[in-house]
Amino acid sequence: MNILYAIFSIGMLLHFQTGSTQGNSGTEENKITVAKAFEQWQHGKGSFFDLLDEHVEWRVSGNGSFSGSYKGRQEFLEKAVIPINDQLTTTIKPKLIDISAEGKTVWLHWQGTACTKSGGIYHNEYAWKLEFNNGKIVKAVAFLDIQALDNLFTNTSDTMQATIEETKGYIGMWVTKDGYIRHELLPNNRYDEARGKRKSAYQGAYKVSGNHIDYKDDTGFTADGEFKDGILYHAGMVLYKEK
DSSP: OOHHHHHHHHHHHHHHHHOOSSOHHHHHHHHHHHHHHHHHHHTTOSOGGGGEEEEEEEEEOSSSTTOEEEESHHHHIIIIIHHHHTTBSSOOEEEEEEEEEETTEEEEEEEEEEEBTTSSEEEEEEEEEEEEETTEEEEEEEEEOHHHHHHTTTOOSGGGSOOHHHHTTTOEEEEETTSOEEEEEOTTSEEEEEETTEEEEEEEEEEEETTEEEEEETTSOEEEEEEETTEEEETTEEEEEOO
């Protein structure tokens, strides 16, 4: 299971279990506020961080260079946001995965991609826990691939290379070494898998995010996989791209 998705799900479960003193109208209002701000961000209008309270406490999880707590909006912008942006030649392009809300808390799950000054691609996935008060974010916890962020400053990570999602290199036939499984990823985000002499043994939909792939078979079951060094690791199988 995707680690960020697990964090997202556990966080929401805890909120449902503990409940909230804030009414449903306030909860929905906070969710709409985040959704609108994110949509504006996607269209290059305004800044999502305009939602931050002047005295916000923003904490970055993990043990990286940017991990820790930032006291106030100005400190967060000056010590985290601006230094990161300085390593990029384009603004981070955000892609929404999910928004959920309970009480005063909104969970925002998203991906971001940008071009770097070294000529590579920065890609990361984020889960933000945002606590609201009077329409402003007063406390936040950010979960992300902290190593990918640190590597943005060292230029030594695979994340500096274009992801397979961006290159579309996943499209085509993927085959096990013995040729028994022939797994075709079609351009229309459908897959067709043959096993031995059994054609179309499995069919369904897929979605590629970065170097990760999620499947939903037409029969209802789900699975996932990972592309690494030109190889697809999926459901215990190792598949190679057929030329």
